[in-house]
Amino acid sequence: MSPFANGSDESRQFLLLPDPKDGNLYMFSDFSSDKKQKILKKLPFTISDLATLSPCRSSDGMIYTSKKTDEWMILDIQNGNRVDIIDADSSSQCPTKAQVPDTLVPQNNLLYIFKSKYQISVFNADSREKIFNLTYIDYSPSLLSSISQNSYDLIHLTSSTNGRIVTIDKSQEHSTFLWSAQLSSPIVSMFKLTENTNFPIINRVPFFTIGGFFNSSNLLRSRLYSSVYIGELSQSKSLYALSTLVENQHIRKDSDYLIEGPDSFTSNVFDWIKLKGYYEYPKESTIKFNSIPSTQLLPSTQISEDAKIIYSKPNQAFFLEDDSILSNSIQKYADWLYKLVVLLILLIVIIVVVPLVTIVYLQKNKESSKIFKNLTDKSIKIGKITFNPNEMLGRGCAGTCVYKGLFEDKQSVAVKRIVSDCFKLANREIELLRKLQHPNLIRYFATETDGQFSYIAIELAEMTLSDYVEKQNKLVYLNKIEILYQACQGLAHLHSLNIVHRDIKPHNILISLPMKPDNTRKVMISDFGVSKVLSSDSLTTDISAGTEGWIAPEVLKSKLQETNEKASKPNDIFSLGCLIYYTHTDGDHPFGNLVNRQSNILNRIIDINRIENEENICLRSLVEPMLSEIVEDRPPIEAIIKHPHFWNAKQSLHFLQDVSDRFECESVDSEIARNLENGSLDVCRGDWRKCISIELQDDLRKFRTYKGNSVRDLLRAIRNKRHHYQELDPKLQKALGSIPNDFVRYFTDRFPRLIIHSYIAMQSCSDEDLFQNYYFQGDKENKAYEFRKLQRSSTQWFDRARRIRNETKNSIETSPTVLNFRGTAAALAKKMDAIVEEQSRPNRNVVADESIADSMFYNDVFKT
Numbered sequence: 001m002s003p004f005a006n007g008s009d010e011s012r013q014f015l016l017l018p019d020p021k022d023g024n025l026y027m028f029s030d031f032s033s034d035k036k037q038k039i040l041k042k043l044p045f046t047i048s049d050l051a052t053l054s055p056c057r058s059s060d061g062m063i064y065t066s067k068k069t070d071e072w073m074i075l076d077i078q079n080g081n082r083v084d085i086i087d088a089d090s091s092s093q094c095p096t097k098a099q100v101p102d103t104l105v106p107q108n109n110l111l112y113i114f115k116s117k118y119q120i121s122v123f124n125a126d127s128r129e130k131i132f133n134l135t136y137i138d139y140s141p142s143l144l145s146s147i148s149q150n151s152y153d154l155i156h157l158t159s160s161t162n163g164r165i166v167t168i169d170k171s172q173e174h175s176t177f178l179w180s181a182q183l184s185s186p187i188v189s190m191f192k193l194t195e196n197t198n199f200p201i202i203n204r205v206p207f208f209t210i211g212g213f214f215n216s217s218n219l220l221r222s223r224l225y226s227s228v229y230i231g232e233l234s235q236s237k238s239l240y241a242l243s244t245l246v247e248n249q250h251i252r253k254d255s256d257y258l259i260e261g262p263d264s265f266t267s268n269v270f271d272w273i274k275l276k277g278y279y280e281y282p283k284e285s286t287i288k289f290n291s292i293p294s295t296q297l298l299p300s301t302q303i304s305e306d307a308k309i310i311y312s313k314p315n316q317a318f319f320l321e322d323d324s325i326l327s328n329s330i331q332k333y334a335d336w337l338y339k340l341v342v343l344l345i346l347l348i349v350i351i352v353v354v355p356l357v358t359i360v361y362l363q364k365n366k367e368s369s370k371i372f373k374n375l376t377d378k379s380i381k382i383g384k385i386t387f388n389p390n391e392m393l394g395r396g397c398a399g400t401c402v403y404k405g406l407f408e409d410k411q412s413v414a415v416k417r418i419v420s421d422c423f424k425l426a427n428r429e430i431e432l433l434r435k436l437q438h439p440n441l442i443r444y445f446a447t448e449t450d451g452q453f454s455y456i457a458i459e460l461a462e463m464t465l466s467d468y469v470e471k472q473n474k475l476v477y478l479n480k481i482e483i484l485y486q487a488c489q490g491l492a493h494l495h496s497l498n499i500v501h502r503d504i505k506p507h508n509i510l511i512s513l514p515m516k517p518d519n520t521r522k523v524m525i526s527d528f529g530v531s532k533v534l535s536s537d538s539l540t541t542d543i544s545a546g547t548e549g550w551i552a553p554e555v556l557k558s559k560l561q562e563t564n565e566k567a568s569k570p571n572d573i574f575s576l577g578c579l580i581y582y583t584h585t586d587g588d589h590p591f592g593n594l595v596n597r598q599s600n601i602l603n604r605i606i607d608i609n610r611i612e613n614e615e616n617i618c619l620r621s622l623v624e625p626m627l628s629e630i631v632e633d634r635p636p637i638e639a640i641i642k643h644p645h646f647w648n649a650k651q652s653l654h655f656l657q658d659v660s661d662r663f664e665c666e667s668v669d670s671e672i673a674r675n676l677e678n679g680s681l682d683v684c685r686g687d688w689r690k691c692i693s694i695e696l697q698d699d700l701r702k703f704r705t706y707k708g709n710s711v712r713d714l715l716r717a718i719r720n721k722r723h724h725y726q727e728l729d730p731k732l733q734k735a736l737g738s739i740p741n742d743f744v745r746y747f748t749d750r751f752p753r754l755i756i757h758s759y760i761a762m763q764s765c766s767d768e769d770l771f772q773n774y775y776f777q778g779d780k781e782n783k784a785y786e787f788r789k790l791q792r793s794s795t796q797w798f799d800r801a802r803r804i805r806n807e808t809k810n811s812i813e814t815s816p817t818v819l820n821f822r823g824t825a826a827a828l829a830k831k832m833d834a835i836v837e838e839q840s841r842p843n844r845n846v847v848a849d850e851s852i853a854d855s856m857f858y859n860d861v862f863k864t
Helices: 047-053 328-368 420-435 465-470 480-494 553-561 571-582 597-603 616-627 637-641 649-662 671-675 680-684 694-705 709-723 730-736 741-750 754-765 799-815 816-840 856-863
Strands: 014-017 024-029 040-045 056-058 062-076 082-087 110-124 130-141 153-160 163-169 176-183 191-194 200-202 208-209 224-233 238-247 277-280 380-382 385-396 403-405 413-419 444-449 453-459 459-465 509-512 524-527
Touching: 014 130, 014 238, 040 047, 047 062, 047 110, 047 130, 062 130, 062 694, 153 680, 153 754, 200 459, 385 453, 413 420, 420 444, 459 465, 465 480, 465 509, 465 571, 480 509, 480 524, 480 616, 480 637, 553 597, 571 616, 571 637, 616 754, 637 709, 649 709, 649 741, 649 754, 671 709, 680 709, 680 754, 694 709, 694 730, 709 754, 730 741
Parallel strands: 153 208, 208 238
Antiparallel strands: 014 024, 024 040, 056 062, 062 082, 062 110, 110 130, 153 163, 163 176, 191 200, 224 238, 224 277, 380 385, 385 403, 403 413, 413 453, 444 453, 459 509, 509 524
16 A cells, blocks of 8 residues: 555645555544644545445545456465365366365365455546556455454464464453564464364454553553554555544644644645554534435536535446545435334334323233222122222231232132232232242232222131230140241241341231141231342442331340441341230230330340249240340341250150260260269159159169269159150159150250250250251351350249258157167268268269268158
């Protein structure tokens, strides 16, 4: 390509510059003293477009001609050599089969590339002298597909001034430099070769041309702008224009000349050396199309100043303004295409949009008329949901009402009607109900709307937990522990899905109707309107969550301080702790009456005296940490479900046997044994042997000796009697009762601390195979939780023992049948004093001396 163009002094000079990357054309025009005209312009067509439209003629006397040649190149991908070329001039006639060379036979290592060469010549119309040539070559494979940058793991960066290329891997967490290379000339296209079993394929890959100082170390941190670089090929001394990304300080800014310089000795030649550099990306020229007949192909001096691009038949020429090269045929096609698009849009509006609007309008009318009243029973039907407004089951907040109704005219359901102002809550609840499938969560059937209300059909329940507790509507086949356990199961499912209910209270715990075939009932958690998915911001709401008196203290403090306290699972645990206490105390609340509850929760004024007796020690060990003001001290729902309070008799008996088996070979001085015996006086109630029936006392003396103040021995006695239950005397079997219910109740009624004390003492062994089913082992979100040790009992067991001793001593001394044995009675009393004194010492070892524990005194007492 010639580096500049020559013209007469009167002619207007310009220079066409090709972009070898995409074939775009840029034009330098008006190198005169006109300061208002922009120098660099981008033409709205490519070299291939100009070649298709030629011959052309411009108003300044320039004539354009073009030539295009196509050919196929066949390359060997193994070595890169060119195997053959196929073009229109390859042969004057079609060869026979015998004449076809072996190289044309399809092979797996042959790559076919299509080459198009465009040659455009520009002449002066007056002197017929060639001004300059444009040559553009385009390569494309037989099967071409481009790879987008989003699906490509590499970033290729090339230089606008030389053949430098850098490749960066962006697939890693931090982009890493892979390789670089230096080629002989700037890179204008890149391809990736893919080989398969049939034929090789190359795909065009994206790359970025970078200008200015090419530094790969800080390139990714630079701020780059779109520009056009004008450079020169050193081999051919030809100019080219290349779209480039460059830092702002490298872009040339056009400025006016301050004074006129001297005349140059090459005044008719462009000073093309000064053109090299980076330019702001130019805007496209605005072009209009006007058609003229071929008879108007006149010299450029006869063309009016407002003449635009003119198009005629193939044997006619084109007239171009000095700043544009246009084709009227393209404009006609564009006009026709524009009219076609407008017509298609109108057809779409008529055929699709109008009927759609009509359908929507009719649907709204249908929805508004979908409600109809049955004059006989006054029921209302909305779609598949039917309900009677007179059969109201309850009311909720914000105007929500619940009615008894039918789904599809056969399934009994509860219909929850929500006003339009609370549609956000309704949509939230519907979205959660559709996801939740658990027997202890309310079941969702359908949703209907009439514009004013949303109607949600959910599973029908017989009563709420509030009805069950406060109205004394007790169900003998569903006790309190079973109700609370099922509620905990439902909450555990919510928490496993990272959903916080945020409104646990008696009115939201429902008890179902009897279910076939055995008329059993289930407990369900309902009302998910203010529930929140912890991992999703889409369900956050400004609506105040929870009901007064059942809200965790940290949530109340957040409201008062107007801070954005995030919802968390311990919020539900606090409410559940209040619910458990409320249920077991027949309606009492740990924070007082309805008026003072909110302030008592904030001020930590708590009263759980209803469960502070020994009979409720297991329940107290569960509720106290759940109501803790410290969020971290509250147990997770998984640990709550494992708590012995929810065990049945079979589970309790198995646990006691497993603990006894675990200590069968354990040293009495081990840490686990000390944990078990710590607090044994409260567990054994001073001496457990005095708390059991005479039949069991007699049976225990037959086989071995037991320490009355040892938890370990008490567990061993229970285990032995369970293992040999069938061999026991019928009277003793009757006293112990049936297994497991009566048998376990026999011991837990006498020793209420036994199970929970053993459970807490064995928490250090929770990871052992024997005990894994009894404890929560922890997960990714929660570590294993340990319940706190029990508080000491207020009973002074040895004061009680002294009182019994004195009563026994007086009885022996005054009995006429034992007057001859006063010496023996005195010795026994003295020995008993020693026992009491030994066990009353502070910080004593809880494992008593075996000779004392198995003394004749206890044997004699058992017989009396």
